[in-house]
Structure formats: structure tokens, C-alpha cells
Amino acid sequence: MIELLIVDDHTIFRSGLRRMLSDEADIHVADEASDGAGALAKIRSGKFDVVLMDINMAGRSGLDTLESIRAERPELPVIMLSMYPEEQYAVLALRARANAYLSKDVEPQELLTAIRHVVGGGRYVSPRSAANLLMQMDRAREGAPHEKLTAREMQVMMKIVRGMSLTDVGVQMCLSVKTVSTYRVRILEKLGLASNAELVQYAMRNGLLD
């Protein structure tokens, strides 16, 4: 029996997963968490075989949480889900040692395949998105400048371009404002920009915002 932990801040989505998985004899949704902190606490109990986590949660993001999980339990299989087809995140997630990355609109069958595949530490990438993903990784090697940003920098950038103040970003990410400000400087440097306004323009032109 595969013991599963669901981490997602949308109640409806958690229910959906639960229901879908309830038909499977070998999978048991052992518990749910609605944020990263809750997830970490539950994971410490050590009774899960797989974690299924949303990548875009309010507050502490999924990627962040993934890193914390990796710090404590390097072998625990984690599948990251994303609402958006933002493949940038896929790259980041896999680099942060997620065992799988799936869009939330996958067919149930594929999710099941992924779950069974990662139990024991394997990795799974959707065939459909594999090509896409490789392309992204290729581009990361020389293409769009923002793919050179680290996960942290990307998170900060997205929050900034959506209009959050540095202070709020700091609070939400549990970092000093100074740190956030440093990230901002590095982001601007890496992208060759000079102001937040240009950053927002960059984000819109590169489809990071809409």
C-alpha cells in the first residue's frame, strides 16, 4: 500500500485528488496539508511513501518546501504539480530533485503511472512534456536570459513583477528585506535591466506574466 501525502492550498483540488485516488487499491491518501509548513510537520512523522505537492502555493512556495524536504528526507519521492504549463518551473522542480513534474490537467491515468513510478525513488516525466522540457533545458543553456536565474531569484522576480513590495516578499519568504533586495539586484544584472519597470516589461514580453 502506497501511503500518500497531498499538499495543496486549494480545498477543491485536494478533494479531487483524494477522490480520484480512492479508486486505486494500492494507493492510500494518508493525509493532506494546505501549506508547506504543515507538510513538513507531517512528513516528519515519517509515515508517507510519496508526496504530491502543488508548486504554486501561497506563502511558502512548493519549491521552497521541496528543498526543505530534501534536506531532511533525501529519498522521499516527491511529485510536483503545477496549474500552469509554465515549463520554467518544471526545469526548476526537477533540478531541485523532484521525482516528477506534472501539469494539473494530466489525465488521472498518467498521475497514477507517475505515482507508482516514483515510489522507491524513480523519476517520471510525462512523455508529452518531455520533448518540451528538453527544449527548455536546451534553451536554458543559451536562450532567454531569465532561465539563468536560480530558483530563488525566479521566485522573487515573479513576486516583484506581480506588484508585491520587497518588504512583503521578504515576509512571505521569511527572508530579510536586504536579502530580497540583493536578489533583485542580481536579477536585474543577469537580465541586463535597470529598474523594476523594465523587469515587468521583460516579464510580460517573455510570457512570464498574464
Place this chain on the structure above:
Amino acid sequence: MIELLIVDDHTIFRSGLRRMLSDEADIHVADEASDGAGALAKIRSGKFDVVLMDINMAGRSGLDTLESIRAERPELPVIMLSMYPEEQYAVLALRARANAYLSKDVEPQELLTAIRHVVGGGRYVSPRSAANLLMQMDRAREGAPHEKLTAREMQVMMKIVRGMSLTDVGVQMCLSVKTVSTYRVRILEKLGLASNAELVQYAMRNGLLD
């Protein structure tokens, strides 16, 4: 018994709704569709009392579909759901005669309230977003909001969205920074925005920048 049709391209989300609604004695999820075309076909059978539809579906969008539904069945209550809290969509949805607009992360209770409210043709708007919404609608009536800016405000706005600092704007325009800052506040107020980042987005979306 309220007969309900769910339209959403995310299988998991459909399951989540189904599960959530299965606890309600007076509501019955009669069928599901995964896209607009399917939804229209099912609606022609005429056996639904309410349609619950995602606004952001791949392919034919929810809004599109809503218009088709209205053409055939002007009285059928339709509730639009969106992943994003973006109020712009809300306005569009309601203008296209949706009976309600909700973000997908609403509490289940609120969704139930909305469903019961719209049966029979009523409308429901989340109290939380009502005020915001009304403001948007007012603005929608009067054309592009930035046409209400004074010449001075417009000048300042353009310099800001191009990335100039308030201080530099002040120097260039021979004004105190304080004055520039005051203009900025007025611009944001008039446009219903909350930050420079949103201002830049606004400018780009409205062709003021490129």
C-alpha cells in the same frame, strides 16, 4: 434537486467538485464536460438547472462558450470559475451574463451559497470582491481609464513606466519629488492599481508602451 453540469478541462478539478457537492442533499452533479463544445452538446439536452464552468479552458475559452450558451438558453444559470483572482475576468464574465463569478480557491461553503443563489436566475457576487468589481464596471463604461488622467499625470506616468525614478522625473520636469510622488498616487488611484509593477502592466496592455 438541483441538476448540475460541470465544465472544466482539468479532470482532477472536476472530481474535486463532484466530491465536494456529493455531500449536499439538494444538489446532483448530473454530468461533466471537458470542453466548451461538449458542454454545448450536453446543454442542448436541456436537463440541467445550473452550469459550473471554468473560465480558462484550453481551446475554446469559457467566455466564448458562455456566449454560445446565452445565445441558445438565455435563462440557464451559469457560474464561472477562475483560477486567478483577476477581477478583469470577473467583469468580462458578468458582462457576458454569467450569473456568478468565483475564484477556484473559494471555500466550499461559498460555492454552495452561489449555486443555490443562482438557481432560478439570480446573481451572486462574492462580498469580498463586490466593491472592487463595481469600480471596474464603472470604469468599463467610460472607456480607457487613462483617458481621465491630466496631461501632467500622463507625462509622469510615461516616465515612470519607462523605468525612470521619481527623483529623476522630478529633476527632468523641474518639480519636487514630492509632487511627482503625489501624481503617482493619483495615477494609481484613477486607474485602480496598487503598485508601479501593475502600472507597467497596465501601460503595456493598453498599448502605451512597447
Place this chain on the structure above:
DNA sequence: ACCTCTTGTAGGAATTTTCTGATTGCGCGC
């Protein structure tokens, strides 16, 4: 092994921006 570069993290000081009011003049309606 050693050196260098990158990443994640911040502190203190220097600036910039925001907030909270104010003042003045100008057109507009009654």
C-alpha cells in the same frame, strides 16, 4: 589541495519613496 565563482544570506548607512497634510488658483454651477 587551492583558488575562484556562484548562491544564499544579511547589516548599516545613504537614498528614495510614501504618507499625511497644506496652499493656491481656476473654472463651474447656482
Place this chain on the structure above:
DNA sequence: GCGCGCAATCAGAAAATTCCTACAAGAGGT
């Protein structure tokens, strides 16, 4: 022709951001 609101302007205090600097841990090259 008086008051009212709006546009343009700014000051002082308070808050946020930026600048410069630093440092430790890890990755990577030689």
C-alpha cells in the same frame, strides 16, 4: 459672485529601498 472641487504644487516625518559590503558553503576548474 461665492463656494466647491479639482489640478498643481510642495513640506516634514516615516517607511521602504538601495548601496556597499561581507561571509559561508558548495561547485568547479587547474
